[in-house]
Amino acid sequence: MSEIVVGIADMKFSNNTNDVLVTYALGSCIAVAIYDPLVKVGGLLHFMLPDSTLDINKAKESPGMFADTGVKLLFKSCYTLGADKKRIITKVAGGASILDNTNYFRIGEKNIMALRKIFWKNNVFIDREDTGKNYNRTVRLEIAGGSVFVKSSEGFKCEL
Amino acid sequence: MIMMDKILKSIDHIPAFPITIMKVREMLRDEDYSVNAMVNLIKYDQAMAANIMKMGNSAYFGSRQRIGTLRDAVIYLGRNNLIRIVQTAGVSRFFKHKGRGYVEKANELWEHSVAVALMSQILSRKVLKGEDDKLYLAALLHDVGKTVMGEFVYDSFEEISRMVAEEGYSFLEAEKKVIGIDHAELGGKIAEKWNFPKEIVDALTYHHRPDYMEQNNNVTAWLVYLADQVCMLMGVTGGFDGLAHRGVSDVMHKFEFYEKDLEQGMITLTEDLEHAKDVLGIV
Numbered sequence: 001m002s003e004i005v006v007g008i009a010d011m012k013f014s015n016n017t018n019d020v021l022v023t024y025a026l027g028s029c030i031a032v033a034i035y036d037p038l039v040k041v042g043g044l045l046h047f048m049l050p051d052s053t054l055d056i057n058k059a060k061e062s063p064g065m066f067a068d069t070g071v072k073l074l075f076k077s078c079y080t081l082g083a084d085k086k087r088i089i090t091k092v093a094g095g096a097s098i099l100d101n102t103n104y105f106r107i108g109e110k111n112i113m114a115l116r117k118i119f120w121k122n123n124v125f126i127d128r129e130d131t132g133k134n135y136n137r138t139v140r141l142e143i144a145g146g147s148v149f150v151k152s153s154e155g156f157k158c159e160l
Numbered sequence: 161m162i163m164m165d166k167i168l169k170s171i172d173h174i175p176a177f178p179i180t181i182m183k184v185r186e187m188l189r190d191e192d193y194s195v196n197a198m199v200n201l202i203k204y205d206q207a208m209a210a211n212i213m214k215m216g217n218s219a220y221f222g223s224r225q226r227i228g229t230l231r232d233a234v235i236y237l238g239r240n241n242l243i244r245i246v247q248t249a250g251v252s253r254f255f256k257h258k259g260r261g262y263v264e265k266a267n268e269l270w271e272h273s274v275a276v277a278l279m280s281q282i283l284s285r286k287v288l289k290g291e292d293d294k295l296y297l298a299a300l301l302h303d304v305g306k307t308v309m310g311e312f313v314y315d316s317f318e319e320i321s322r323m324v325a326e327e328g329y330s331f332l333e334a335e336k337k338v339i340g341i342d343h344a345e346l347g348g349k350i351a352e353k354w355n356f357p358k359e360i361v362d363a364l365t366y367h368h369r370p371d372y373m374e375q376n377n378n379v380t381a382w383l384v385y386l387a388d389q390v391c392m393l394m395g396v397t398g399g400f401d402g403l404a405h406r407g408v409s410d411v412m413h414k415f416e417f418y419e420k421d422l423e424q425g426m427i428t429l430t431e432d433l434e435h436a437k438d439v440l441g442i443v
Contacts, residue, residue, distance in 0.1 A: 008395065009430055025395035027403060048394065048430070049423050058427055065427070096403050098389060099330055104409035105422055107393055136395055136402045153402040 006031075006044050009065035013043030013077040017144040024138045025153075026094035028108035030067070030115060030131070031139040032074060033091045033160075035146035036083035044141045045074040049107070050114030067114040090119070091148045091160045092129040093139050108132065128160045163312055164340035170308055171346070177354040178250035180205040185293070188243055198234045202246065211249035211442045219435035220278075221245055243293045248274070251300050252442050254307055261314030262306050262343075262399030269307070270443040272391060272398035273300050278432045279387035282425045287383065287415045298363040299384050303398045305347030305364070312339055317400070324404045331401035332368050344368050371408045386411050390422055394429065 006012045006023040014021065021044040023031050028048075035042040045064055052059035052066035063069035075085070092115065095108040112131050119126060128148070130137070136153035148160040183201055187193045203209050209230055216227030216237070221244070225236040237245060255270040263269050280299035284292045306313075313320065316338045323334040335342040348365030363381040366373045370385045385408065392403055411417070433440075 025397065027395040027397070028393040029395055048426060054420065054423055055427055065430070096393075098392065098403050098405055098407045100407050104407050104412055105389070105393070105419055107419070107423065107426075110419075134403045136397060153397075153400055 006046050008046055009048050009062050009070075011043060011045040011064040011070060011074050011077065013041070013074070013081065014143050015039065015041045015081045019143045021141045021143070022138065026137045026139065027096055028094070028111060030092060030094035030111045031137070032071060032115070033093075033139065033141040033148045034074060034078060034083075035089050035091075035141065035143075035148075036078065036087045037089065037146055038084070038087050039082040040143060040146075041078050041081040041083040042141050042143045042146060043074045043078045044139070045070045047071075047111070050110045067111060068118055071115070071118050085124075088124075089127050089146060090124055092126055092131060093137050093148075093150045093160060095131040096133055096135060096137070099134055130158075130160055167308065167312055167339070167341060167346065168349070171350055171353060174308065174350060174353070175253070177356075178205060178208060178253070180208055181247055181250045181297075184246045185243060188239055195231065195234050198242075199231050202234070203230055205250070207253060208246065208249045211252060212245055214442055215245055215249065215438045218438035220432060220439060222435075240291055240293070244291075244296055247293065247297050247300060248277070248439055249442070251297070254301075254304055255443050261310035261312070261317060262401065267440065267443050269303060269398050271440050272396055273303055274436060274439055275391045275394075275396040275429065275433060276300070276302060276384070276387045278436060279390055279425065279429050280383055282428050282432070283383050283387055283415075286417075286421060286425075287379070292380075294360065295380050295383055298360045298380050299387055301351065301360075302347065302364055302367045302384050302388060303343065304350055305343035305345070306398060308350070309335070309339070309341075309343045309346055313343075321400070330368070330406050331404040332406075342368075368405050369408065371410055382411055382414060386415075386417075386422075390425060390429070394426055396433075 003020050004012050012021050023046040032045045047067050047070040048065050050067050052069045059066055059069045063073045095112040097108040130150050138151045140149045150160050151157040212233055216233045221241045223236045227233050277296050277299040280295050281291045319338050320334040323329040332342045344367050348361050351361045351364045359380050362378050363384045366381050367384050370382045
């Protein structure tokens with residue numbers, strides 16, 4: 001099995017059943033894992049910010065940084081390997097915040113809201129999610145069967 | 161508390177702060193410092209000189225000339241970069257193989273410290289309209305308490321995590337309750353031992369709670385706090401304490417920051433970290 005690391009503001013996709021896509025240390029950032037079980041194609045995005053209008057040049061150079069440009073890139077990349085939107089399973093994790101995050105830099109929540117809006121507009125249904133709360137997460141997507149595992153910095157691990 | 165006495169005793173064994181850093185800072189105050197004198201001063205500290213050579217060509221410090229010798233570094237890096245590279249090279253020694261209890265890998269705490277230092281300069285350019293080497297130093301050192309506390313937190317880790325997960329404590333509050341002192345307070349004590357000015361001592365002591373400071377106008381402390389929070393949110397954390405720290409919303413009004421400013425700061429930090437790979441590699 002080979003592990004392919006998805007960095008911050010990055011996206012990787014694969015149809016090699018030996019691959020495991022993994023992204024470490026999500027804080028307020030969000031990991032979006034999509035998978036088509038029929039053709040065994042999956043992709044993992046680790047985006048940081050809700051909206052590419054903040055810096056359009058940056059979005060061109062690094063589309064995985066923003067929810068809107070990142071999600072588009074993720075789906076389009078998987079389509080090139082034969083994935084079909086009708087079959088795609090979508091799982092989401094991350095978007096954490098610090099404690100008592102009142103009126104101050106709610107970037108995790110903004111990321112979650114932006115993502116929901118994009119999915120809603122494009123008729124994508126979130127099948128599973130583990131978002132919010134106050135800890136870091138590591139997310140793994142196994143291309144062999146599409147399993148997604150989330151490990152928290154507090155130590156517990158679960159399948160999403 | 162027995163544990164606390166042990167911890168306070170152990171800071172007596174922490175090595176002295178590199179005198180070269182202080183001397184370089186002093187020398188740089190003079191507009192026409194001599195290149196030879198500066199080279200001689202730095203080369204005396206071999207560990208520091210070696211680190212400077214490793215980082216000298218890092219894109220973060222952005223010299224247009226190739227840095228091949230210490231002399232090149234002194235000539236081509238320019239004043240601002242020179243002081244920052246000297247500080248980074250000297251401080252890294254406290255982050256070697258340390259941090260058990262907070263982190264899985266030894267260099268995680270160093271990576272976090274560098275990220276907070278870089279972020280502090282991004283915020284400083286916005287607030288203070290320029291870079292600030294005192295702020296850079298405070299940011300680089302803000303978690304130095306963790307290098308000593310690590311062993312003790314390791315032994316009490318289960319209890320601290322339980323208090324955070326089940327009883328609503330922040331990680332810092334749980335450290336204080338279980339161990340008798342927290343890593344921020346301990347960092348302040350180390351800075352005192354090193355005879356740092358109060359501004360830096362307070363920046364370390366209050367880096368999670370700047371609102372508890374008596375001298376509320378200590379901009380250094382507030383900016384270290386904010387830089388640390390942004391890095392934690394981005395997932396560049398200094399350990400298992402992760403995001404279990406309190407938000408102090410005053411910080412936004414204090415500097416007239418908007419969320420957009422911080423979002424832009426996050427973008428700049430991803431670029432700076434990319435350019436600073438050699439800096440992360442020195443521990």
